[in-house]
Amino acid sequence: MVSLRNHESTGQGEQPRRASAPSAADRWRALPALVRFPLAAAAAFAAVLALTFVTGPTGDLRIGSVGYYMLAIAGLQLLIGYSGQISLGHGAFMFLGAYTMALLVLHQPALPLWLNMLITVVLSCAAGVLVGAATARLHGPYLAGATLALAVGLPSVTVRFPELLGGSNGLAFSTRGAPPALAGVITNTQWQAAAVWLTTLIGLVVLATISAGRLGRRMRALRDDESAAGLAGVPVGRTKVIAFVISAGAGGLAGACQAYLLGTATPSSFTVTLSLSLLAALVLGGLGSMWGAFFGAVALVYVEVWGEDLAHALSLDSNVANNLPIVFFGVLLILVILVWPQGLHGMLRSLAGLVRRGR
Amino acid sequence: MDQFLNLTLNGLSSGAVYAALALSLVIIYQATRVVNFAQPALALISVYIAYAVSQATGSYWLGFGAALLTGLVLGAATERLLIRPVHGRSPLSAIIVTLGLLLVLQGLAGMVWSNEPHSFSYPLGFRGRFSASDWFALASVGAVALLLFGLYRLTPLGLRMRAAAFRPEAARLSGVRVGLMLTTGWAIASVIGALAGMLAAPPFIFPNVLDAVFIYAIAAAVVGGLENPFGALVGGVLIGLCLSYVSGYAGPELTTLAALAILVLVLSVRPDGLFSRPTARKV
Numbered sequence: 001m002v003s004l005r006n007h008e009s010t011g012q013g014e015q016p017r018r019a020s021a022p023s024a025a026d027r028w029r030a031l032p033a034l035v036r037f038p039l040a041a042a043a044a045f046a047a048v049l050a051l052t053f054v055t056g057p058t059g060d061l062r063i064g065s066v067g068y069y070m071l072a073i074a075g076l077q078l079l080i081g082y083s084g085q086i087s088l089g090h091g092a093f094m095f096l097g098a099y100t101m102a103l104l105v106l107h108q109p110a111l112p113l114w115l116n117m118l119i120t121v122v123l124s125c126a127a128g129v130l131v132g133a134a135t136a137r138l139h140g141p142y143l144a145g146a147t148l149a150l151a152v153g154l155p156s157v158t159v160r161f162p163e164l165l166g167g168s169n170g171l172a173f174s175t176r177g178a179p180p181a182l183a184g185v186i187t188n189t190q191w192q193a194a195a196v197w198l199t200t201l202i203g204l205v206v207l208a209t210i211s212a213g214r215l216g217r218r219m220r221a222l223r224d225d226e227s228a229a230g231l232a233g234v235p236v237g238r239t240k241v242i243a244f245v246i247s248a249g250a251g252g253l254a255g256a257c258q259a260y261l262l263g264t265a266t267p268s269s270f271t272v273t274l275s276l277s278l279l280a281a282l283v284l285g286g287l288g289s290m291w292g293a294f295f296g297a298v299a300l301v302y303v304e305v306w307g308e309d310l311a312h313a314l315s316l317d318s319n320v321a322n323n324l325p326i327v328f329f330g331v332l333l334i335l336v337i338l339v340w341p342q343g344l345h346g347m348l349r350s351l352a353g354l355v356r357r358g359r
Numbered sequence: 360m361d362q363f364l365n366l367t368l369n370g371l372s373s374g375a376v377y378a379a380l381a382l383s384l385v386i387i388y389q390a391t392r393v394v395n396f397a398q399p400a401l402a403l404i405s406v407y408i409a410y411a412v413s414q415a416t417g418s419y420w421l422g423f424g425a426a427l428l429t430g431l432v433l434g435a436a437t438e439r440l441l442i443r444p445v446h447g448r449s450p451l452s453a454i455i456v457t458l459g460l461l462l463v464l465q466g467l468a469g470m471v472w473s474n475e476p477h478s479f480s481y482p483l484g485f486r487g488r489f490s491a492s493d494w495f496a497l498a499s500v501g502a503v504a505l506l507l508f509g510l511y512r513l514t515p516l517g518l519r520m521r522a523a524a525f526r527p528e529a530a531r532l533s534g535v536r537v538g539l540m541l542t543t544g545w546a547i548a549s550v551i552g553a554l555a556g557m558l559a560a561p562p563f564i565f566p567n568v569l570d571a572v573f574i575y576a577i578a579a580a581v582v583g584g585l586e587n588p589f590g591a592l593v594g595g596v597l598i599g600l601c602l603s604y605v606s607g608y609a610g611p612e613l614t615t616l617a618a619l620a621i622l623v624l625v626l627s628v629r630p631d632g633l634f635s636r637p638t639a640r641k642v
Contacts, residue, residue: 086451134623137630140450141394145581146622152574153615160612272570276458283455323469323566330462337455338444 033212041201048197052190060189061261062301067193067200068257070297073282074207074290075250080279081287082211083243084223086140089147091275092154093124093248095267097255099158100124102171102265113175117199117256124252125245132244136237139226151275155267170266196257203253208290210246219243273326280333286343295344303329366607367600372493374599375500379555380576381583381591382504383548388585390524390544391442392450396457399573400464401437401549402556405429406564407472409557410479419480426553434549438542469566476563496558503551504592510547511588520544571615575602578618582625584632594633597621 028036048067052060076090100120104111111119135146158165165171177188186194210216218239221229230236259265277300285296304325311321340347380398387395395401405426413422441460445452483491511517522530523540531537559572579598583590598618605617625633 080451086454134627138626139630141388141454141585142581142626142630142632144394144454145577146619146626149574149578149615149619149622152571153617153619156612156615160610272574276462280455280458280462283451287451319473320470322474323466326462327466327470330459330464330466333459333462334441334456337452337459338441341448341452 033209037205037208037212041205045194045197045201049190049194052186052193057187057189060187060193062305064189064193064196064257064261065301066297067196068254068261069278069281069300070293071200071203071257072251072254072278073285073296073300074204074293075247075254076278076282077287077290077293078207078211078219078250079243079247080282081289081292082216082223083219083240084226085240085243086144087147087244087247088144088272088279089149089151089275090247090251090278091270091272092147092151093127093251094255094258094274095155095265095270096127097124097252097257098259098265098270099165099171099255100252101256101259102173103164105173105175106171113195113260116260117253120256121249121253124255125249127252128245128248129241131248132241135244136241148272148275151270151272155270158267166266168267170264170268172264174263175260192261196261199253199257203250204290204293207246207250211290215239215242277329280329284332284336284343286345286347289345292343292345295348299332299344303332362607366603368493369607370600370603371596372496372599373603374579374596375496376555376558376572376595377575377579377599378592378595379500379503379551379558380572381579381595382507382588383552383555384576384580385583385585385588385591386507386544386548386551388580389588390520390541390548391438391446391453393442393453393457394577394585395437395545395548396454397437397460397464398457398549398552398576399556399569400461400468401430401433402552403468403564403566403569404433404464405549405553406479406556406560406568407468410472410477410564413480419482423482423557426557427550430549430551430553430556431546434552435542435546437549438545442545443538443541465566472564472566474566476565476568479561479564481561482557492561499554499558503554504588507547507551507588516543574615575599575618578622581622582632584629584635587632587634590632590634 031039048063052063055063072090072094076087079085079087097120100123101116104116104119131147131150135143138146158170159167175192177191179191182191211219218229218234221232221234222236222239226236255270258269281296281300282292283296284299285294286292307325307328308321311324316324336343342350380402383398384395387393387398408429409422409426411422412425413419416422437460441456442453445456481490481492482495509517511521519530519535520540520543522533522535523537524544527537530540555572555576556569560568575598576595579594580591581594582597583592583594598621601621602614602617606614609617629635
């Protein structure tokens with residue numbers, strides 16, 4: 001309504017011209033998903049690569065962290081935001097991915113990175129089938145409780161098999177850095193960040209394509225009303241398990257990226273706090289949109305960085321400083337839910353709407 | 360045989376603690392359809408307050424009383440300030456709010472009392488097979504269960520609380536102050552949670568001390584059926600016994616995985632827990 005009135009005031013001549021020549025945004029949206037998502041991913045990859053030339057090694061590490069967190073959160077988005085199943089145990093799949101990666105690098109050093117990633121995805125999906133099939137009949141708080149137990153229980157396996165999994169110290173390994181041909185052009189950390197982002201973006205394209213297609217539609221139908229979706233012919237159990245498997249695969253791949261980036265896999269980095277942080281970041285970024293995963297991942301990495309910087313700047317007591325990020329994150333979560341339930345993505349979108357209407 | 364007896368007795372006393380925490384989860388779930396993930400944090404703060412009071416006065420039992428009081432206040436405040444605003448929104452909202460509160464309170468505890476463990480005394484003697492403290496755990500949880508049963512079944516307050524939980528609209532029409540009843544439910548549940556914390560924390564307290572206990576408690580509540588307080592008690596004892604055997608015969612690092620296995624086994628047979636009635640769904 002508002003935009004119509006604006007056009008009347010600016011004159012009649014503009015209306016037909018706009019109708020005959022669709023804007024760039026409209027033409028972009030008209031592209032099929034299979035073209036649009038890879039193009040967007042390529043642009044994002046170029047942007048990230050350019051960004052790594054500006055930042056130092058620490059910055060590369062953080063950019064890489066944003067990448068793998070984004071992948072894990074996007075997987076969780078598919079599960080929670082689209083299919084409506086609440087998992088509090090996604091750290092378990094990251095754990096699985098990280099240890100698969102570490103074991104492959106340590107015991108099969110000849111395998112190329114992409115093959116390691118592929119094996120990780122296959123294994124995590126298999127684990128997802130197991131867990132998903134076991135929990136397919138659960139819903140709401142029951143599923144949340146079961147997955148929470150998974151996230152707490154799985155890392156203790158490392159203590160059970162200390163020779164193979166390194167006990168509570170975990171596994172440390174080193175990966176090949178940038179290929180020699182590129183030695184003068186990009187640094188090792190840049191290469192690693194780029195590899196993580198390439199993996200992440202390929203994963204995101206797959207996730208976005210799935211959620212835009214028939215499977216995504218079925219998931220949303222499930223989320224909105226399970227009984228009605230079932231009556232309308234959506235295979236309820238199968239769709240739930242498929243959503244679980246896909247998001248487990250994304251989580252495992254994210255774990256593999258983390259292990260590759262940090263060169264370690266330790267049980268202490270896969271505590272239940274990680275699983276809860278992933279969920280928190282998802283809600284913070286915004287449920288129901290893949291953009292939410294991006295904002296959530298940025299928040300997850302940089303809230304901690306800024307928290308440490310702030311504590312340094314104010315020269316706080318170490319007890320306070322150590323716990324500042326977690327308190328800040330908690331407060332942020334509560335505030336987002338109470339004040340702006342659509343998350344950062346929803347906030348930005350409604351701001352953009354305001355700007356467009358004001359113009 | 361001797362080991363079996365030891366494990367059984369250990370399982371009973373730790374099962375009593377899980378049952379108490381599970382009971383607090385179930386009371387809250389019954390009243391407001393929220394799984395209170397902040398319960399371990401509310402209990403944690405209560406235990407730290409008890410620690411501070413005991414340090415200041417030198418009396419364990421003054422600290423014990425302070426913990427229960429803190430639980431009462433924290434539970435009521437949480438319901439009023441954080442849960443009521445998200446009432447009627449998607450279940451995820453309430454879960455996120457309680458998770459946020461969990462992070463905040465655990466972080467605050469670390470800020471005030473540091474992340475290092477402090478030694479924290481048992482209520483009574485703790486040496487030997489089935490010590491006085493074990494008896495105390497079993498007896499206090501049993502007493503709480505009886506008191507709760509009496510409250511819900513025999514008093515007008517209990518009747519109002521059940522009415523507010525099951526038929527809020529009808530209860531409101533008959534003059535029950537539904538909001539006040541929900542707050543009371545949260546307060547009672549948090550007192551029980553604080554009791555569980557006091558029983559579970561020794562010999563050391565640190566911000567994550569109750570995490571594992573909470574996982575077992577949630578497993579117990581889910582196994583018993585989230586809508587049934589009796590189920591929470593049975594589930595707690597069941598989980599306590601099973602985990603004690605697993606830890607004794609197979610190794611303590613497997614206890615959480617065993618809890619998960621029990622959870623999956625029970626729920627694959629009865630998806631809503633052992634003691635829940637099937638409900639009709641409306642489309």
